[in-house]
Amino acid sequence: MSIQQDHISRKSLRIIEYGGLFIITIATLVAGFQEIMHMINAGKVTLSDLLLLFLYLEVVAMVSVYLESGKLPIRMPIYIAIVALARYLTLDIKDMDSWKVISISATIVLLTLAVLAIRYGHMKLPYSGMQSNEHKD
Numbered sequence: 001m002s003i004q005q006d007h008i009s010r011k012s013l014r015i016i017e018y019g020g021l022f023i024i025t026i027a028t029l030v031a032g033f034q035e036i037m038h039m040i041n042a043g044k045v046t047l048s049d050l051l052l053l054f055l056y057l058e059v060v061a062m063v064s065v066y067l068e069s070g071k072l073p074i075r076m077p078i079y080i081a082i083v084a085l086a087r088y089l090t091l092d093i094k095d096m097d098s099w100k101v102i103s104i105s106a107t108i109v110l111l112t113l114a115v116l117a118i119r120y121g122h123m124k125l126p127y128s129g130m131q132s133n134e135h136k137d
Helices: 003-042 047-069 075-095 098-124
Strands: none
Touching: 003 047, 047 075, 075 098
16 A cells, blocks of 8 residues: 555544544434433432533543544443443342342442543553653543
8 A cells, every 4th residue: 555545544434433423422412412302301410410421521521532632541331331330220229139229339330440440550550651640541
């Protein structure tokens, strides 16, 4: 592959990447607006509604971090997964048997431990050329 073809390929992939990020952001904003309209129509705000809005906010923040740094910190999707599981637990706890509640709760704890392990690893074993306090992942 020539240098020019490589450049065109990279540029094409970058355009696709930005297009995907744009679609994700717009879809997330529309979903957030729909949730706000649902709360207004219902005349009340529940914990489930707040957690869903927080999920949307986290997705937008994740896109923003990715655009700024060109990297996706692995902790962000884990945070989203934790909040999603908490929302699921909040919504459906009445219909779940105790083992399902325990398994979802254990999953949340495992994801939290994963975040702690990642953060500890970044502090104690920073990437080459980075000081541990420079890496904000």
